[in-house]
Structure formats: C-alpha cells, structure tokens
Amino acid sequence: MAGASPLVQLFAALLAVAATATTTAALTDDVLALVVFKTGVADPLGRLAAWTEDDDRPCSWPGVGCDARTGRVTSLSLSAASLSSRLPRALLRLDALLSLSLPGNNLSGPVLPNLLAALPRLRSLDLSSNRLAAPIPAELFAQCRSIRTLSLAHNELSGYIPPAVASCSSLVFLNLSSNRLAGPIPDGLWSLPSLRSLDLSGNELSGSVPGGFPRSSSLRAVDLSRNLLAGEIPAEVGEAALLKSLDFGHNLFTGGLPESLRGLSGLRFLGVGGNALAGELPAWIGDMWALERLDLSGNRFSGVIPDSIAKCKNLVEADLGWNALTGELPWWVFGLALQRVSVAGNKLYGLVKVPVNAAPALRVLDLSSNTFSGGIPPQITTFAGLQYLNLSSNSFSGQLPSGIGGMRLLEVVDVSANHLNGSVPPEIGGAVALRVLRMGRNSLTGHIPSQIGNCSSLVAFDLSHNNITGSIPVTIGNLASLQVVDLSKNKLNGTLPMELSNLPSLHIFDVSHNFLSGDVPDSRFFDNIPETFLSDNSGLCSSRKNNSCNSVMPKPIVLNPNSSSNPLSQATPTAPSNMHHKKIILSVSTLIAIAGGATIIMGVIIISVLNRRARAATSRSAPDTAISDDYLSQSLENDTSSGKLVMFGKGSPEFSADGHALLNKDCELGRGGFGAVYKTMLRDGESVAIKKLTVSSLVKSKDDFERQVKLLSKARHHNVVTLRGFYWTSSLQLLIYDYLPGGNLHKHLHECTEENLLSWMERFDIIIGVARGLKYLHQRGVIHYNLKSTNVLLDGNGEPRLGDYGLANLLPMLDRYVLSSKIQSALGYMAPEFACKTVKITEKCDVYGFGVLLLEVLMGRRPVEYLEDDVVVLCDLVRSALEEGRLEDCMDPRLCGEFPMEEALPIIKLGLVCTSQVPSNRPDMVEVVNILELVRNPQDCPEIELV
The missing domain is CATH 1.10.510.10 (Transferase(Phosphotransferase) domain 1)
Structure with missing residues (x-):
C-alpha cells in the first residue's frame, strides 16, 4: 500500500483486524460445536478422548479436517466409532463443513430437517449404517445447494421419499438403500443432470417405475432391487446409454425384457432375477457385449438359452436358474472365461458335454434340478479352480468320477437325488478343502471309505437313502468340524465308533434305518440325541433307554424239541443247567382252549378268502371307475359297503389295526380346525398320520372329494407333508399322511x-x-x-x-x-x-x-x-x-x-x-x-x- 494516504492505510488495518476477529470467533465456534458434539454422544471406544476445549484449534483432533488457510473445520469423519445418541444438533454449528461422514455408528432419532440448510457448503453427507428412524423430512431437500453425495443407507427410515429430492440438481450419488421407505419412486429423478449413481434397493417401494430416461442422462448405476415395484420395466430404460450397472431384481415386474436394453453396449451388470418376467430370452442379449454379470434367475422365461450370449466375451457370472428354460446346456457355459454359472431349476435335458481343457476359471457350477442324464463328465475334474459343484436332482447315472479327489479347492459337492451307482471313491480323501458332501438318494453300494477322514474341513456329510454296507469308519472321528451327518436308510452294520464322541461341533447324526448294533458312544451329544436319529437299528443300545448292551436280555419263547405233548417252552436266563429241558405242563382246559382258538382262526381265514374271491368276481363284472390304475384300494372293514381306502402310489394299504382302532384316543396326536390327527402303522411297519375330518357335513360330494384329494396328493416337495391316501364314507372321511416324528x-x-x-x-x-x-x-x-x-x-x-x-x-x-x-x-x-x-x-x-x-x-x-x-x-x-x-x-x-x-x-x-x-x-x-x-x-x- 505504498503511496496510499494515511486514511486509506488506517481503514485497511481496521478491516484486517475485523477479519482476524471474525475468523477467531468462527474457530471458537467450531471448537465449541465439536466439544458439545462430544458431550452429547456415548463414546465407548474413546475415539473422541483427544477432543478438549482447552485447544484453540481442533485441526489435530482425530476425525477432524480443516482448511489450511482459514483453519475452519471442513470435514468430520468418524466411521465405525460405535458412537451412540440421537443425531447431535451441534453439527448445525459447523457451517464451513464440506464433508460429514458418520457411517457405521449407533446414531438414532430422525434426520435433522434443516441439516442441509444449516450447512450451505456441504458437498458430501454419509450417515449410513446407523439407527436413524422416522420419515425423511421433506425440508431436508428444500435447500440442497451444493450437495453432491448423499447416503442414508442401512438405517430404519420410513415413509415416502420426498419428491423435493428431484430438485437437487447437483446430486451425483444418492443412496437410500436398506430402509423401510415405501410408496412410489419420485418423478424427475432420471432427469437430474449430474446424477450418476442411484441406489434405492432393499426398501418397500411400490408402484411402477416412472419413465422418462433421457438420452442425455449421466446415469452409470441404478439399483432398484428388493422392493415391491410392479408393472413392466420401462421401455425406454436403454436410452440411458452410459449405464454400467442396472439391477431391477427381486421385485414384482412382469412382461419381458425391453428391447431398448440391447443398446446398452457398455452395460456390465444386468440383474432382473426374482421377478415374474416371461417370454423367451432374446438373442440380442449378445449385443450387450460388455456384460460381466447376468442375473435372469427366478422368473418365468421359457424356450432355449440363446447361443448369442457367447458374444459377451467378458461374462464371468451367469445365473439363469429357476425359470422354465428347455433344450440342452449351451456350449458357451464351458467355452467362455466364466467363473460362476447356474442353470438350476429349469427343464434342461440331455447329456452334459464338456470339451477337453474347458472352463479354466470356473469356480461355481450349479446344474441342479433339471433332467440331465448320462454319466457325470469326467472332464469336470479338470476344473482346477472349481469350489462349488451342484448336480443334484437330475438323472445322472454311473459312478462319481474318482478324479474329484484331486480337486484341491473344491468345497461343496452335491450329487444327491440322481441315479448314481457304484461306491464312494476312496480318492475323495484328496479333496482336503471339502466342506459339504451330499450323495444321498442314489443307488450307491459298497463301504464308506476310511479316506473320508482326510477331509479335515468337512462340515456336512450325507449318504442317506442308498445301499451302503459295512461299518462306519472310525476315521470320521477325526473330522473336528463335522456338524451334520446323515447315513440313514442304508444297510450299515457293526457298531458306532467311540471316536464319534470326540466331535465337538456335531449337531445332527442320523443313522436310522440301518442294521447297527452295540452301545451308543458316551458324550453330551449322544446322551441327548433324538431317538429318531437311531430308530430302526434293533441292536443299538443306549443308557438313556436303560437298555445297555451289558444287561441281560429276556429270551424269546421257542419250541421245545424234547417235548411232544407241550407245544411251548420258554428258557429262563437264570435257570440252572439241569433245568434247561424242563417241560411246561398244560391243563386239559388250556389245551381245549388252544384247539378251539385255532379252529376259530382257521374259520376266519377261510371266510376271508371266500369273501375276497367274491369281491374279485364282483369287481370283474363291474369295473371300479373311481380309482385309476396307479391306485391301490381296500376296505378298512369287512363290510364291503362301509367305505373305501385309497393309497396313492406303491405300498401296502393295510393297517396293523382295524378301522375303529385307528381313531383310538390313545393314538391321538392333536386337534386342529379341520379335525383330529391320529398315529397308526401300516402292515410294512411304516408309521402314518391319519386326519379325521370333523367337517363331514360340509364336505363336497364323493367325486369332488376324490378329485381334490388326488390333486393334493401330487404335491411332492421336501418341505410339504406327503398325502398318502384317503378313506371315504358319507359320514367319515380320513386323510392319510406321512408321519413326522419331530x-x-x-x-x-x-x-x-x-x-x-x-x-x-x-x-x-x-x-x-x-x-x-x-x-x-x-x-x-x-x-x-x-x-x-x-x-x-x-x-x-x-x-x-x-x-x-x-x-x-x-x-x-x-x-x-x-x-x-x-x-x-x-x-x-x-x-x-x-x-x-x-x-x-x-x-x-x-x-x-x-x-x-x-x-x-x-x-x-x-x-x-x-x-x-x-x-x-x-x-x-x-x-x-x-x-x-x-x-x-x-x-x-x-x-x-x-x-x-x-x-x-x-x-x-x-x-x-x-x-x-x-x-x-x-x-x-x-x-x-x-x-x-x-x-x-x-x-x-x-x-x-x-x-
């Protein structure tokens, strides 16, 4: 200011002093605001311990950033600090803030309505992963000003998204995901000139998606997944030509894929899984050549899988599962550099053809729940990086390739519910990373290989419903991580290895329906094991049932070969040796009673045979039109007019008790709105549950009843009780179900x-x-x-x-x-x-x-x-x-x-x-x-x- 008048110099000095005073006051306000913030929150980790009002400047405090010239607080970043309280109002005093980041804490209460208005320079706001609740205040977006990045994700916010958000023209990134927001998506969001990323996923948004995707859109990523949005996907969504990621999955969308999508040549992720989309998969999917991940699962797509998808050379994940797709498995599944492939739950058929040296990058392969047949391709064992293999619920036959033992990274193998035969290959012990092995519901034979004990990571092991013989190898006791074992319905014999008592994580161990014997291992798990896990092994002994194998078992009644006059003899375990052939003297009256009873029994048998012949003759002369060829029917009682028992599928329709005993009060399992349920047993020893309907007067006609019951009997699912049959008279209706012991x-x-x-x-x-x-x-x-x-x-x-x-x-x-x-x-x-x-x-x-x-x-x-x-x-x-x-x-x-x-x-x-x-x-x-x-x-x- 050389040459300036003394008056001008004095005025400049006064301005400098005033500016210094203003800056000092602002700094003091920043310090006080942060101290008030500290006192208002719980800080269990001590992240704010260094914040003290004795400091003139807060710029060295953890989580605080300042402007180098003015010293004002411009950023506050406290991520995952376990801070808890309502969102402190002291934040409103930090009016120089450019960035406010408090994610991953326990802050609660509503969002402050005037937060953006009080912080006019704020460009980035992140309050995600807290416990903020209540609706988003409409006033929040009334003065958006400079805000570019806004995240309120993973909170408990409710209500509608304020329409005013569409006026925030500077927004680049908006994330409101994983809340309880409801109602429609506001109009005008797609027209925000700077918006690149929009995430509204994981809410309860409903209605249709508004149209209006402009060609000038800056959008790169849109995620509307996991809501309740309905209608069709907007036809013009493909106009947003810069899109890299588009996720409309897990909503209620109908219709098909809009053709405008084919113009998104730069799209890397397309997710529409979990909707109700239908129609054939369009061949133009291959025009989206930049695709890396494609999720079309859980819809109603039909027809064949187009070969044109092979043009997507960058594709690493493809999920086409749970649709109604037909045809053979496309060649590109093994011809591209795919890492994860699922076509589960479709209607694909034929042999699985795997070229040599194919799929070097494949990590996940899920072909389950189709109708593939033939042998499991041995080339699969050459996929060195494979971690997950699911071939379950198909019609594969032959043996499990022994080369699976050489797959060092393989963690899950599920080949259950096929037609596999042969034995479990001993080489399986080489799959040292194996965590889950499911081979149940096949026709496997042979023994359980002892090498299974080398699979030290094994958590779940299922060989149920096969024809496995031999004993359970003691090496299973080496598997410390084992939680679930199902060896039920095989032909295993021998004893349960005592080494099983060393398994610390065992949760389920089902060996029911085998030929096992001996003592159950002594451990906390086996002391409390459900009886159903051990049932139908007549030789197994358990201290819980007071039938230790060391106790004296009663001898059965046997014929006495040394007696011609006495038909029965019973050996007593405590009888001395000279009493072994002691005869039992029966009185004359007893013999007469026995003879009379035998005569009566023979008479009943003869009458029953004659009755059956008469019924057979009647049935030949008057065909029964009420039952199809795949049914078995027989009367519950001797009177042919009493009613009809119909069993669906194969199995004995006879019960071990008569029709009246079926409804014995002692056999009652429970009562519900439609009737009481009783337990009984078929002649083959299988237990069933019988429901006696107590709404007989309201039941439809016999024909309608049988038609509806037949429809229900076709339900075959792992999580649905199977309806086995029914019994009908005009006054009594019974439904016969599988009995579940749990x-x-x-x-x-x-x-x-x-x-x-x-x-x-x-x-x-x-x-x-x-x-x-x-x-x-x-x-x-x-x-x-x-x-x-x-x-x-x-x-x-x-x-x-x-x-x-x-x-x-x-x-x-x-x-x-x-x-x-x-x-x-x-x-x-x-x-x-x-x-x-x-x-x-x-x-x-x-x-x-x-x-x-x-x-x-x-x-x-x-x-x-x-x-x-x-x-x-x-x-x-x-x-x-x-x-x-x-x-x-x-x-x-x-x-x-x-x-x-x-x-x-x-x-x-x-x-x-x-x-x-x-x-x-x-x-x-x-x-x-x-x-x-x-x-x-x-x-x-x-x-x-x-x-």
Whole structure:
C-alpha cells in the first residue's frame, strides 16, 4: 500500500483486524460445536478422548479436517466409532463443513430437517449404517445447494421419499438403500443432470417405475432391487446409454425384457432375477457385449438359452436358474472365461458335454434340478479352480468320477437325488478343502471309505437313502468340524465308533434305518440325541433307554424239541443247567382252549378268502371307475359297503389295526380346525398320520372329494407333508399322511426347555423351509389357507414340512360356520380381509399368515397373547419396537444375542411387509424366498458363493 494516504492505510488495518476477529470467533465456534458434539454422544471406544476445549484449534483432533488457510473445520469423519445418541444438533454449528461422514455408528432419532440448510457448503453427507428412524423430512431437500453425495443407507427410515429430492440438481450419488421407505419412486429423478449413481434397493417401494430416461442422462448405476415395484420395466430404460450397472431384481415386474436394453453396449451388470418376467430370452442379449454379470434367475422365461450370449466375451457370472428354460446346456457355459454359472431349476435335458481343457476359471457350477442324464463328465475334474459343484436332482447315472479327489479347492459337492451307482471313491480323501458332501438318494453300494477322514474341513456329510454296507469308519472321528451327518436308510452294520464322541461341533447324526448294533458312544451329544436319529437299528443300545448292551436280555419263547405233548417252552436266563429241558405242563382246559382258538382262526381265514374271491368276481363284472390304475384300494372293514381306502402310489394299504382302532384316543396326536390327527402303522411297519375330518357335513360330494384329494396328493416337495391316501364314507372321511416324528413347530417354540431351544440357524432354516414349501404350493395353484405353527411339522432332521394344506378346497363354501367355529384356532394368523362379508381366498392370505409365523419364530412369542388387562398382537409389538430402534426387543431373548444382526433385521422387515394390511402390498412367495436366500447368501458379497 505504498503511496496510499494515511486514511486509506488506517481503514485497511481496521478491516484486517475485523477479519482476524471474525475468523477467531468462527474457530471458537467450531471448537465449541465439536466439544458439545462430544458431550452429547456415548463414546465407548474413546475415539473422541483427544477432543478438549482447552485447544484453540481442533485441526489435530482425530476425525477432524480443516482448511489450511482459514483453519475452519471442513470435514468430520468418524466411521465405525460405535458412537451412540440421537443425531447431535451441534453439527448445525459447523457451517464451513464440506464433508460429514458418520457411517457405521449407533446414531438414532430422525434426520435433522434443516441439516442441509444449516450447512450451505456441504458437498458430501454419509450417515449410513446407523439407527436413524422416522420419515425423511421433506425440508431436508428444500435447500440442497451444493450437495453432491448423499447416503442414508442401512438405517430404519420410513415413509415416502420426498419428491423435493428431484430438485437437487447437483446430486451425483444418492443412496437410500436398506430402509423401510415405501410408496412410489419420485418423478424427475432420471432427469437430474449430474446424477450418476442411484441406489434405492432393499426398501418397500411400490408402484411402477416412472419413465422418462433421457438420452442425455449421466446415469452409470441404478439399483432398484428388493422392493415391491410392479408393472413392466420401462421401455425406454436403454436410452440411458452410459449405464454400467442396472439391477431391477427381486421385485414384482412382469412382461419381458425391453428391447431398448440391447443398446446398452457398455452395460456390465444386468440383474432382473426374482421377478415374474416371461417370454423367451432374446438373442440380442449378445449385443450387450460388455456384460460381466447376468442375473435372469427366478422368473418365468421359457424356450432355449440363446447361443448369442457367447458374444459377451467378458461374462464371468451367469445365473439363469429357476425359470422354465428347455433344450440342452449351451456350449458357451464351458467355452467362455466364466467363473460362476447356474442353470438350476429349469427343464434342461440331455447329456452334459464338456470339451477337453474347458472352463479354466470356473469356480461355481450349479446344474441342479433339471433332467440331465448320462454319466457325470469326467472332464469336470479338470476344473482346477472349481469350489462349488451342484448336480443334484437330475438323472445322472454311473459312478462319481474318482478324479474329484484331486480337486484341491473344491468345497461343496452335491450329487444327491440322481441315479448314481457304484461306491464312494476312496480318492475323495484328496479333496482336503471339502466342506459339504451330499450323495444321498442314489443307488450307491459298497463301504464308506476310511479316506473320508482326510477331509479335515468337512462340515456336512450325507449318504442317506442308498445301499451302503459295512461299518462306519472310525476315521470320521477325526473330522473336528463335522456338524451334520446323515447315513440313514442304508444297510450299515457293526457298531458306532467311540471316536464319534470326540466331535465337538456335531449337531445332527442320523443313522436310522440301518442294521447297527452295540452301545451308543458316551458324550453330551449322544446322551441327548433324538431317538429318531437311531430308530430302526434293533441292536443299538443306549443308557438313556436303560437298555445297555451289558444287561441281560429276556429270551424269546421257542419250541421245545424234547417235548411232544407241550407245544411251548420258554428258557429262563437264570435257570440252572439241569433245568434247561424242563417241560411246561398244560391243563386239559388250556389245551381245549388252544384247539378251539385255532379252529376259530382257521374259520376266519377261510371266510376271508371266500369273501375276497367274491369281491374279485364282483369287481370283474363291474369295473371300479373311481380309482385309476396307479391306485391301490381296500376296505378298512369287512363290510364291503362301509367305505373305501385309497393309497396313492406303491405300498401296502393295510393297517396293523382295524378301522375303529385307528381313531383310538390313545393314538391321538392333536386337534386342529379341520379335525383330529391320529398315529397308526401300516402292515410294512411304516408309521402314518391319519386326519379325521370333523367337517363331514360340509364336505363336497364323493367325486369332488376324490378329485381334490388326488390333486393334493401330487404335491411332492421336501418341505410339504406327503398325502398318502384317503378313506371315504358319507359320514367319515380320513386323510392319510406321512408321519413326522419331530412334532410341530408350536411345541418347539413355546413348550421347549433351555436344552431343546431352537438356535438361530435352526430358526432361519425353518423360515426358509416353510417359505419354499408355500412357494411350491402356490406355483401349483394350492392355497394353504390354514398356516400356523401347529401345522408346521418337523422331520427327524429338524426340517420343516407344511401340513393341512389345501383342505379348504374340500368344502363347498366358506360360510360363517367354518370361519367362526373351525378356523378360529388360527387367530392371529388370519389376514384382515377375512373380516369382510365376501371373502376371497388368495395366495396373499397365506403370505400374511407366513409373515406372522416368521415373527413368531424370531420372537418366540405367540401371535396373540391375552394379559390380565391387555391384548398383545405380535405384529404390532414388533413394528413398534423396530420404529423405536429397539431391535433387540424383536428377537427371542432366549437367544441371548446369538444371531447376526445383518440377517435378523431384513428378516424382521420382511415379516412386517408380509403382514401389511393391504393385500396388494404383500409380496408373493417367490419374492419372499428370493429375499430370504439373498439374506443368507448376499450376491453383492464377493466371497459368497452363487448357489
């Protein structure tokens, strides 16, 4: 300022002093704001310990960044610091902030409505993975100003997405995923000039996707997956030519793939799995030559898989599973550099042709649930990087290639439910990374190789339903990680190795239906093993049953070869040697009674034979048109007019008791809305459950009854109880089901002890199993109608199976008698639309019941509980707890926190969505299963295998 007048110099000096004073005051405000922030939050890790009001400048504090010139606080970054409190209002005083990042903490409460307005320079805001709740305030986006990056993902936000977000013209990145946001997607989002990435996945958004994708769009990534969006995928979505990733998966979309997608030559990921898309797969998919990941699974696509997909040379993942695709396996599955391939659950057929030196990068191969035949290609064993191989539920024959033993990275092998024969190759011991080996439901013979003990990582081992002989190798006792073993329904003999007692993680060990003998190993697991895991091994002994092998067993009654007058003799174990041939003297009256009884028996046999011949003659003269050739029928009682017993498929239709004994009170298993259930046994020794319908006066005609029962009998699924047959008279109707020894789910949830408490994994397995069973029924047009925990039965392995399905179809109408008198046992599970005078039964009624059941499994509480002065409804209880951020109150306290939060939270949310008051807001069971499987195996997690 040389040459300036003294007055000008004085004025400049005053301005400098004023500026210094202003800056100092601002710095003081920043320090005070951060100190107030610190005092308002819980800091268990001590991340804020160095923040002290004694400092004039906070720029050296952890997590704090400053402007080098002014010293003002421009960034605050405290990631995963375990901070907890409501979102502190002290943040509003940091008006120079450019970046605010507080992800992965426990901050709660609502988002501050004036947050963006109070921080006018803020360009980046990340509050993801906290516990923020309540609707997003509309005022938040009223003054967007400079905001470019905004993430509120993985919180508990609810309500609609404020339409004002479409006015934030500077937005580049917007992530509102994994909340409870509902309603439509706001119009105008696609027109934001700077928007490159939009993630609204994992919410409850509904309605159709708005159109209006402009050619000038800057969008690179759009993720709308895991919502309740419906309608067709917008026809012009392909106009956004810069898209690299597009995920519309796991919604309710219908129609086909819009042809505009073929113009996305730079698209790397296309995900539309888990919808209801239909039609043939278009050949133009190959025009998207940059594709790296393609997910078309869980839809209704039909026709053959186009060869043109081979033009996508960069493709590393392709999931076409669970559609209705036909034809042979395309050659490009093994011809490209694919790492993960699934075509499971289709109608593909023929031989699997694998060229030599193919698929060097393949890590996951899932061909399950098709109709492939022939031998398993030995070339598969040359895939050095293969980790997951699933060939289950096909028609493969021959032997398991021995070369599998040389696959050092192989972790999962599932070849169950095929027609394999031969023995388990001893070379299997070379697969040292093997965690899961499933070979059940084949025709395998030979012994279990002792080399199985070399598979030190093995967790699950299934050889059930084969013809395996020999003993159980002691080397299995070396497998310290083993949790599940199923060797049931084989021909194993010998004893259970004592080394099994050393297995610390054993959870299931099923050797039922074999020829094993000897003592059960002495360990905590075997002391509490369910009887069903050991059943049908007559020589096995257990201290639990007080029948140790060392005890004296009673001798059977035998014929006395040294007696001509006395027909029976019984050896007594304590009898002296000189008494071994002692005769038993029978009185004359006893002999007369025996002879008379024999005469009566012979008479009954002769009469029965004559009756049967007469019936056969009658049947030849008057053919029975009510039963098809694949049925077996026989009267329950001697009177030919009493009724008809029909058994579906093969098996003996005879029972070990007469028709009256079948309904003995002592054999009753339980009662439900449609009748009582009894246990009895077939002549071949197999137990069955018989349901006596108590709505006889409402049952349809005999023809309609048989037609409906025949439809239900075709249900064949791992999670559905098999209907074996029925018995009909005008006044008595019986349904015959498989008997499941594990009891019903209600008892396991509400009548269990601490020792028998269901674990988190068991509960998750039950939820997924019930969902899969319900999805299967719905896909075949069967509505369960009476879903509740007492109608979910557990087999010997703890697997859930749905019972009492479709019984409403046996009735001519759902009148008030049925609703009020018979189905009230399902109170709490019944959808609210049942209150209407005109009740329309749809699959959405089952979805509501499933949602209630899901919450019941998680919380361990009944759907409705009556207290002294209050009624507690489970759905309302969970919803309130979740809205208030009390996630721990949504889980069974007996689990003591032994559950992963990242799994529990989305499942709770799913239960609440399923119990929506509006039927159209509930997902279908295909969507439910997809969500549950995604929770268990997140596809966006690179280390999770594609299943």
